[in-house]
Amino acid sequence: MSKHTLAVLVENSPGVLARVASLFSRRAYNIDSLAVGPTENPDISRMTIVLNLEGHVLDQVMAQLYKLVNVIAICEMPLETTIQRELLLVKVAPGAKRSEVLTLVRQFQAKIVDEDDDVLTIESTADSEIIEGLLSALTPFGIKELVQSGLVALERGTAALSDRTLSAQGISTEHDISRTQADYQN
C-alpha cells in the first residue's frame, strides 16, 4: 500500500503552500490530493495531503517536510483511526432515467443541490471509496461535469493533533510531541 494521508499543521504565513508544493515537486513525490484551510487557531493552517509513494519512504517524506521552517507538526492519518471525507459536486444529464439517478442519490446518501429539466447537480460528502462508487454508478447516465475537493481527515475520539503540538499561544509544553516527530524537528 503506497497511499498515505498526512495531516500537516503549518504556520499561516504567505508562501507556505508554495513551499510545500515546491518541496514535493523538487523531490518527485506524487500528491494525489492536497486540501488546505484554516483551523481553530488563526495562526495555524492545516493541510491534508494524500500521497502516492512509489519508491519513496514515508519517513523520508515526513523528514523533508519537517525541514520546512513553517511546518509545525505532521501526523499520519490511517484509515482505521480517522474520519476521512471528500466533497463531490457532479452534474448529470439523465434524460429519461431521472428517477434511477434519484434512487442512486438516496442509496449513496448524496443530495440534489440544483436541478432543471435536463440536469441534476448532486452533492456528496463521503470517504473516497463511496465517492468513487457513486461516480462509477453515475457514469452510465452521462456526467456533464464534476468537481472534487481534496480529502480532509480528522482523528476519531478525543485525540486532537493540535492538542499534542500547540496551545493557543504557540507550542504547548504540557504535551510532548511523540518521539518520532521530535526526531524530525529540524
Next chain:
Amino acid sequence: MSRELGPAMSGASSLVKSLEAAGVEVMFGIPGGAILPAYDPIFDSSIRHILVRHEQGAGHAATGYAQATGRTGVCIATSGPGATNLVTPLADAAMDSVPLVAITGQVPSAAIGTDAFQEADIRGVTMPITKHNYLITDPADIPRAIAEAFHIASTGRPGPVLVDIAKDALQAMTNFTYPSKISLAGYKPQVEPEDQAIRDAAALIAQSTKPVLFVGGGVIKAEAHKELMRLAELTGAPVVTTLMARGAFPDSHRLHLGMPGMHGTVAAVTALQKSDLLITLGARFDDRVTGKLSSFAVNAKVIHADIDPAEIGKNRYADVAVIGDLKHIMKALIPAIQNEFKKSHPDLVPWWKQMGSLRATYPVGYTAPENGEIAPQYVIERISDISGPDSIYVAGVGQHQMWASQFVKFEKPRTWLNSGGLGTMGYAVPAAMGAKVGKPDKTVWAIDGDGCFQMTNQELVTCALNNIPIKIAIINNESLGMVRQWQTMFYEGRYSNTSLESKRVPDFVKLADAMGCAGLRCERTEDVDAVIKEAMSINDQPVVVDFRVFKDAMVWPMVAAGTSNDEIMIARGLAPDWDSQEL
C-alpha cells in the same frame, strides 16, 4: 504583555541596527535602486561593507568568509538582477550547508506583482535553494526577520537564508527593537542525541572487525575535529575524509586513508566497500562518494550520525540513526564505546593489514609529462609544501580541485574551501576573497583552473582596492580540463568546445596587472618553487600566477560516474591488482 517601543527610525536604519545586533562585522554587496535606502545607514555603520563587482562574487565571498571562520556570511544586493545574481551562491551554500544570510531589496510593496522595473520574485525563485526565506513588506517585521534569519542560518544543519525587503518598508518609519529571544514553532533542531541511539551505536562499534570512520563536512561545521581525533584514537578504526571534510582529520595521521569517492584513494574507496560498519559522521552518501548506490559497501552496517534527520535513509538505509550535533554525539559516544570495549574489544589487526597494504601500494601519485611540461599536480604539491598546513586553500571546480584535494596536505579544519555539492565553477576567487577578509592573518591560496578563473576574476579588482591580498594559482591547461578528461575517456577524444586557448588569450599576467594585482608566470618545472616563493613574498597586493601546465594530465584514481566503486581505476584502463591483495 505590552511591548516597549524602541527608538523611532527608518526601516533601513532598523535593518542596519539589526545586522549590527546580530554581530555582523562584514558584508559583501552592491547597491541598486530597491536596496538604496539601506545603503544610507550602511555608510555610517560599524559594519565593514565590501563593494564587489558582481553579486555572485558577494555570495561566494560570504560563503568563503563563513567556511573559513565558522561565522555566518552576509551578502546584500538589490532587487531583480541583483537578487538573481545571488541564485548560484545560494544554491551552492544550500548544497554545502554554509551559514549565509542574503539581504535583497525588493520593489515597493504596491508594485509587487506588476512586473515593475527590476522586479523578480526572489523569494519564489530561491525557495528550493534556501533553508528558509522571507519577504518583508512591513518595517516592523525587519528586526525579527533578521534575528530569525541568523538563527536559522547558523543552527541545526547550517544553510542560506534570504531576506527580501520591499523598498517602502525600508523607507517607512518604524520603532527598532531587536528580539531578545526567538521562538519558531516549526524549527527545533535536536542537539543532544538519544541515549539509546548512542548505546546502539557503541554496541555495533564494539562488534565490528572492519569499521571505517566515514567523515563528512558536518564534523567541520560542528567544530568537532578534536572529538573526532579522540574517537579515532579510541577505536583505532581507519578514517576517510570526504571532499567536504578534508582537514577535519590530519592527512599525516596513521589512521587516515585519505579521501573516498570518484577521485578518492584506492585505500579509502576500498575501505568503504569492504567495511562491515560505516561509522558515518556528518556525511550524506553523495553519489560522488558511493558510486553506484546498489553496489556500495554491500556488507556494511551503517551508523548514521547527523544533525539533519532528513539525511537518514535518504540514500542509504541506516541501521542506527543518531540525530544531533556531532560534537555532542561524539562526546557521548566515546564513554559508551569505552564501556563496550570493557566487555569485548574487536581485533582490527587483519583489517589494518589489508588497508595498510592498499595505502602503501596505491598512494596518490602522478607521472611527469613526457614532453617536459609542468605536471599540474606538482605545482599544487609544491604550493602545499611551501605555504604549509596553516594556509587556507580554496579551489574552483574540476581537475585542479580534485588535485588540490589529493595533493595539498591538510592538517587542520577550515583550511580547505571548495564547492563540493553544487560544483560551482568560479567559486575560488570570490571565496578566497571572503576567506582572507575573515582570516586576514592567514595566507590564502586560490588554486583555480583557467576556465573557473575566467568566470569570476573581476573580484580581483575588489581585492586590490580593499587590501585583500590573496594569491591565485591558475593551473592553466588551456582547457576545461575535467570535461576534456571525460571526452578523452568516454567520447573518443572528440574535444567539443573544451579548448579555451588560455595560453594564448587572455594574457593572465597583463590581466592581473590591469586589475591592480601582481602577475607572475611559470612555464618550467625548475622554476615552480622560485615563482611560488616570489608569490609568497608579495603581501601588499593580490598575486596571480599563471602556471602553464601539461594539458593532457588526468585525475586518477577514478570511479566512472554511475559505476561501482569496485571498478576503481588507478590509470586509464588499469584496475588495482586485487589478486595481490588479501581482501
